[in-house]
Amino acid sequence: MFELGVVYRNIKRADRVSADQLARFGSATVHEAMGRVGLMKPYMRPIYPGSRISGTAVTVLLHPGDNWMMHVAAEQIREGDIVVAAITADCTDGYFGDLLATSFMARGARGLVIDGGCRDVKDLKDMGFPVWSKAVSSKGTIKATIGSVNIPVVCAGALVTPGDVIVADDDGVVVVPAAMAVATADAAAKREALEADKRARLAAGVLGLDMYNMREPLAKAGLKYID
Amino acid sequence: MFELGVVYRNIKRADRVSADQLARFGSATVHEAMGRVGLMKPYMRPIYPGSRISGTAVTVLLHPGDNWMMHVAAEQIREGDIVVAAITADCTDGYFGDLLATSFMARGARGLVIDGGCRDVKDLKDMGFPVWSKAVSSKGTIKATIGSVNIPVVCAGALVTPGDVIVADDDGVVVVPAAMAVATADAAAKREALEADKRARLAAGVLGLDMYNMREPLAKAGLKYID
Amino acid sequence: MFELGVVYRNIKRADRVSADQLARFGSATVHEAMGRVGLMKPYMRPIYPGSRISGTAVTVLLHPGDNWMMHVAAEQIREGDIVVAAITADCTDGYFGDLLATSFMARGARGLVIDGGCRDVKDLKDMGFPVWSKAVSSKGTIKATIGSVNIPVVCAGALVTPGDVIVADDDGVVVVPAAMAVATADAAAKREALEADKRARLAAGVLGLDMYNMREPLAKAGLKYID
């Protein structure tokens, strides 16, 4: 694990249908459906608002200030992938811009998740290529040290194994292990179905206190009302 | 103070007219009008730009990773309130999403100010329910420990007493003690009236140096011009 | 250097044509064209997205919580300038709002870069006066202590000499020393010309691995492919 200098060409991608479908539920619902694990740290933010994507992870491990392996990763991208980039140390350099995005898009990538910096924000927005990053920085990088592609990486505090499903939107980025993709999509669909009804009742003025039968447990826990 | 496990049902809300009117001036002018006190820390940011609201505070004290009391708070909301949520420790979890927002809106709330995380950002934007928060996070919370509703809380560095006026916009969040609401609205209106004239003169090229008679005090303070 | 209490009236501004032209290339390309130096820290963010400006620097050194010198700086602004404000200590107060912006615009300023806070964000957006800052804060400032105008300052980690070219956009803020403005504009133009061709090839599916002849150096560096 965390081998340096290797590229795994054949990775087992999660079930395609589930991987595509998970975007619809959004990262918050998916995160709940998984039992509240698998979330990247909230410092990961979209470079522009309004995107919601899901897809299978192609991972890349970079060195600080060096984006050489991004080009190696490009070749491993297939239609429906999302590239997940980890860095071996905290570094806010702009590892990714419009040229790489053009290449990634041509290869079928749906977006990038990077635990570092990104640049050409306006161009990426115009191209419709969403990126979730830790920073935005004009500073470019060099191409001097090899890392790895398609090894398990830790990105923004979450373990990402190549082929896992990534769900990213304005709320953040969630990782669904490939083996859990189908079950998570099912669970998320169920949550969503329930939410529609709850939303209607809450909109009609019903209180969560009553809808979720919370009054008794709250009283039991000692809650006191004072007039 | 800071009692745990209590809900105050009857709070003394600030003067309604002033509470409603203060939004018009914006947080910066209101902050000046109060003598530059009462501002929450600048890490409190709107989850989407362009909102400007004011209203009376319903406060809630939460525990890290636990939003149980949000449902208790919902019942205490009246038309024109803004919910202010403090957490007993720093925690970026997403304590609030579109379901709670539906409930809060149905009760008459104008927005939420929370010293923690928020989720369902896109839905909240679509619903037009503004939130000022410290973070955005997909991570949900549990319902296990009781806190309090409508006790004085410290939120993002500012003391908020239930019934105080909250003014929030793209510049930040300001707290106006209920007893100062009328006087602050008056002072803000006066500031604003003066600003229109100043703005016109500055736009015409008059310098602040001359408009504010700064040249003499600057020279007295020792400022030297070098050609 | 770093004299306090002085205003330099005559500064040598960079070549006008280059100073105006550099905006077109954006901060990332300009930063590359300079050899990857001169970038402000990535915590400097535009208060609203979508602006791209370049111009000559008028510098101002402020004290924490004190914006007195901003008015002194206003008088030194000429058409095509960008004001660069440094503070002698970290402080997120809102040193700048719509009144000062009105004055700066009337004097011909294209924008402000400040290593501190800014306020009246919505008004500034409506006026079309872009600001890059470290924070947004409603908190106003006093006018009590003199600093300096048009001395060399360190702003967000970058040295800015009065008259240098500032290039600012959604990716960040770059400083081009006045003496390098012409050469940098030339180098940036060359980079841009090359990029159009590269972009077309990458869009057509050509890999950076091949376009940049990276396969051999990668193999030499020890990269291994595993099926």
Place this chain on the structure above:
Amino acid sequence: MFELGVVYRNIKRADRVSADQLARFGSATVHEAMGRVGLMKPYMRPIYPGSRISGTAVTVLLHPGDNWMMHVAAEQIREGDIVVAAITADCTDGYFGDLLATSFMARGARGLVIDGGCRDVKDLKDMGFPVWSKAVSSKGTIKATIGSVNIPVVCAGALVTPGDVIVADDDGVVVVPAAMAVATADAAAKREALEADKRARLAAGVLGLDMYNMREPLAKAGLKYID
């Protein structure tokens, strides 16, 4: 509240015996004894390790970069007090050094808690005057703007009313409202008595799982052991 420009000379200090006694239990035990409220943010750190003090709060509200009111506060110090300094905006300047410490000590102060910076760290350590601060900085401050002394302040996220008890040690800083000082000292003493017995049993190898009867509730909550 948060009046500017006032000094309250007569404050009601907490019960002397309890105020003095609370140091013995330490901030963690006192915080538990209060029901886990009243803690300052953990960014407040001692400038040197190993101190443990308690005393009654004299509060001071300062402006960024301005320590004028520290001298006003000095006069209000009585034997057994701890000065608590809040700033109206985040600012890391060094508001306090060995000269002020000499004065504070001469007046009977036991230490300083400041939501800003401190300097002369080595001298303060040699003098044995403990300080809990947010930063250490050589940067001095001016004396230009008046704040207040002995008004309620928010310091590092905690509300401090003059006369409250402050307990500070290597674990952090806790505020005990004056009215709760006696009850808190009693509760803390009880906790401590219980802890001695627990410590002995745990040291002998008894597990918390058994000592606290956790096995059943854990199983009920669904915990599974896998061999």
Place this chain on the structure above:
Amino acid sequence: MFELGVVYRNIKRADRVSADQLARFGSATVHEAMGRVGLMKPYMRPIYPGSRISGTAVTVLLHPGDNWMMHVAAEQIREGDIVVAAITADCTDGYFGDLLATSFMARGARGLVIDGGCRDVKDLKDMGFPVWSKAVSSKGTIKATIGSVNIPVVCAGALVTPGDVIVADDDGVVVVPAAMAVATADAAAKREALEADKRARLAAGVLGLDMYNMREPLAKAGLKYID
């Protein structure tokens, strides 16, 4: 992976001799010996300076503000283990203090590595139980939600599988996968042997430029000396 509510009783610990031996080399040398991977983020700091330990990891996944699973983890500790605690969200609460430390020590633990807060710092120092943490906080935690023990966790950006070797000292915390423990100990020993000779030559005034034959590659890279 990341299952909630499970305790793995039988984990495969790394080779004992290597696990014990690695402390001797320190985290920096071990990190180099592994090829510069496996390091926790540098925000992980010892609560007191001067400790250097290595041992086998027992992992625990906690929820924010909840240390219930620490007691479950205690039972799984064997002589020579180091407990590694991850939290499902950022939270600086003090999850660990002198009572738990007494229990952990009695079970044979050598220290704790926690991506959260710790308290009773002075007691832990007196007991000689080292902790590496992200924060120090007096704030205690509740016991309400189950997590897991001995599942793979991400702690401070590093993946830790139960049984891996942890090396921690004043420089930080490194994770050595169990399968690599022996090889890493060998590589570290070799590095150390070489360093003694290098140190002697450098102390004698030999330059790294000459000792490492850097002058030619530097010249080739374009370095120019100017007199």
Place this chain on the structure above:
Amino acid sequence: MFELGVVYRNIKRADRVSADQLARFGSATVHEAMGRVGLMKPYMRPIYPGSRISGTAVTVLLHPGDNWMMHVAAEQIREGDIVVAAITADCTDGYFGDLLATSFMARGARGLVIDGGCRDVKDLKDMGFPVWSKAVSSKGTIKATIGSVNIPVVCAGALVTPGDVIVADDDGVVVVPAAMAVATADAAAKREALEADKRARLAAGVLGLDMYNMREPLAKAGLKYID
């Protein structure tokens, strides 16, 4: 300025006597003596407490994750120098450890100031080689890209020109331009002389309010006492 790939061999060091003497006054007094400019950001901390040094700056500009130029800098060190290292982007890697320290000491360096990470903290403390850094990290660096030695650099927000005097202690790091070294030493000596008398009076219970004649200006500024 900020040329890459150059080493200036002949720099004009500040007056030796003043450079040596400034340590005695400490960074806080020197900073005051200079008129409160020239301070590095307060995130720069000593890796162990208790050192106080001054000396002439040898500067080095590094790339993120690359310490190659440290070896080039070593050759330029003369007795009484302090090395000041800036990085072209934020990166917390450990660029410096005991081997380089051995070399630097052999060349006559008194310490290192680095806007990045450092490692081998315990060894450096044992050797008595003080370092002020932004982070501590076990992570080593590569030697791939050339930077520069003895060019002006911005380190932790302060401009450092080769030959300037650096004063560093537990309070922080101050830069004294070479041309101001003598005057600053004189001013600092005067300040110190005055402080001894002030300290004695304050220790005797005289208030700063009286010693500095503050009562009248405070009353003028509007300060009110309330009994």
